[in-house]
Amino acid sequence: MATDSPHTAEACITSSGALARAFRFLGKRWNAVVLGHLSGGAAGFRELSRGLDGISDSVLSDRLSDLVAGGLITRTVDAGPPVAVSYALTERGRALMPALEQISRWAQENLPADGC
Template sequence: MEGNGDPCRPVDVGMTRVFELFGKRWTGLIVSVLMQRPVHFAELRRAIPGISERMLSDRLTELAGAGLVVREVDEGPPLRVAYRLTDAGAAMEPALEELGRWAEKHLAGESGCPNHG
């Protein structure tokens, strides 16, 4: 609403950083899978239908760079790579659970249309 005399407050730095990371497709889904337990790359890919290996790898690299995910190599044989959340990543669980509850209440099905009922 224009003209009310109150300037629009700029978005704070923390919120900007959150959405730079979580505003990207797949990131939230990856974290939600890792909330359950550490997961090997192939399991993680199967748990998220539609994600390519390259995209999964890119997102995991970004999450690791942000300090939210750790890559662990099991020398095997066979050599396997698993991913787990760091303490900082795991600390997002209450926020993600709240977002899930909000979505169930306010977003209808796959269409993304608000639930008016």
């Protein structure tokens, strides 16, 4: 086996570590779905809550906080009146969209529908 191959043990460990980190974050229920919804543009809490069937307000609030802390979305407060809060993808969040679209396409082609 050639030693100049990009598939060395070190590369695999680094790649596997990065993949594990990504899925620890993205594998948290609803995170990827919230990001996908925001790919269509900024949205307020109520709009997100109505657009994501099955998510509770408390879970949505937690996921939005996680995504803001992770630097994938921004939270903007418009002092109003009335006060309005909106969420939007950051550049880092937008950079993730092609990968999420690929995962979604793979799921459509390879996983049985679960009635959604």
